[in-house]
Amino acid sequence: MRKINALLVDDETGALNTLGGMLGEYCPRVKVVATARSVDEAVRAAAQWKPDLVFLDIQMQPFGTGFDFLDRAWRNGAFGVIFTTAFPEYAIKAIQAVQPWGYLVKPFSVHALMAAVEVAAEKLRDSARQSIVVTDSRKGSQVLRVRDILFCEADGPTTDIFVIRNNKMEKITASKVLKDIEAELPETMFCRCHHSYLVNMLHINRYERTGRNGLIYLPFGACVSISVLKMEHFEERFGAFLGNY
Numbered sequence: 001m002r003k004i005n006a007l008l009v010d011d012e013t014g015a016l017n018t019l020g021g022m023l024g025e026y027c028p029r030v031k032v033v034a035t036a037r038s039v040d041e042a043v044r045a046a047a048q049w050k051p052d053l054v055f056l057d058i059q060m061q062p063f064g065t066g067f068d069f070l071d072r073a074w075r076n077g078a079f080g081v082i083f084t085t086a087f088p089e090y091a092i093k094a095i096q097a098v099q100p101w102g103y104l105v106k107p108f109s110v111h112a113l114m115a116a117v118e119v120a121a122e123k124l125r126d127s128a129r130q131s132i133v134v135t136d137s138r139k140g141s142q143v144l145r146v147r148d149i150l151f152c153e154a155d156g157p158t159t160d161i162f163v164i165r166n167n168k169m170e171k172i173t174a175s176k177v178l179k180d181i182e183a184e185l186p187e188t189m190f191c192r193c194h195h196s197y198l199v200n201m202l203h204i205n206r207y208e209r210t211g212r213n214g215l216i217y218l219p220f221g222a223c224v225s226i227s228v229l230k231m232e233h234f235e236e237r238f239g240a241f242l243g244n245y
Contacts, residue, residue, distance in 0.1 A: 003030070004052050004120060005050075006031065006051055007034050007053070007054045007055070007079075009035070009042040009057055011038065011060035012037075015057065026113065027114060029117070030117055039072070042073065043072050046073045047073070052079055052120075054080070054082070057083075058087060059085065070097050082103070082104060084106060084108070085103075085104075085106060086105065087105075102115075130186075132146065134161065135174065136172050137173065144172065146186065148163045149163050150162045150163060150200055150203050150219065151198060151199045151224050152199075155173070159178045159180075164220075178196070189201060191233075191238065191241075193216060193224065193225070193230050196225075199224055213226055213231060214234075
């Protein structure tokens with residue numbers, strides 16, 4: 001079962017402890033990676049931990065509001081949001097700010113919390129099936145399912161994206177640099193294993209160390225390099241990936 005990495009944001013320590021305890025006892029698929037008691041702390045935590053899900057209080061005066069946090073930290077589905085608030089009247093504004101995965105009014109029940117987490121889990125499963133659109137100078141705009149991408153290779157101002165189509169490997173040349181392609185793909189699934197390579201960990205058959213660097217073996221005989229500088233990072237990320245899927 002894939003773990004859901006969560007950030008808890010609330011200005012009240014008691015509320016953080018209560019929510020953390022409920023999640024630990026009743027929602028084992030949720031892993032609390034960090035907590036924050038102010039907007040500034042929450043923004044830093046979101047940048048550091050890149051959570052899948054944020055449990056977000058709204059009123060955190062005089063530290064700001066949950067909406068202030070979203071203005072600074074939420075970009076195009078960077079994470080899901082479940083609001084946890086004592087103020088039901090903010091529901092419409094919450095929906096206008098971001099399409100939340102849940103809206104829990106304090107004091108909320110275990111059943112309500114579990115239902116919200118189940119919605120989050122389904123949303124994350126859907127995100128693994130999402131697509132991106134890239135422009136190929138020869139083939140035009142291409143819709144690529146994220147799960148079908150094997151790896152990406154930098155080629156100067158463009159990126160070669162190798163995908164599975166019709167049970168074979170096909171190359172799409174996107175008119176974007178690798179860094180921009182990486183920003184569009186889910187971090188939980190893709191790992192930058194080399195300056196020139198971004199690999200979909202879902203398709204790794206095996207990898208091996210070759211001295212201080214290494215090689216990753218993928219379907220259709222594909223093989224990409226792991227650089228010396230990225231080896232430790234790759235092994236940590238791939239180990240976490242295997243533990244969550």
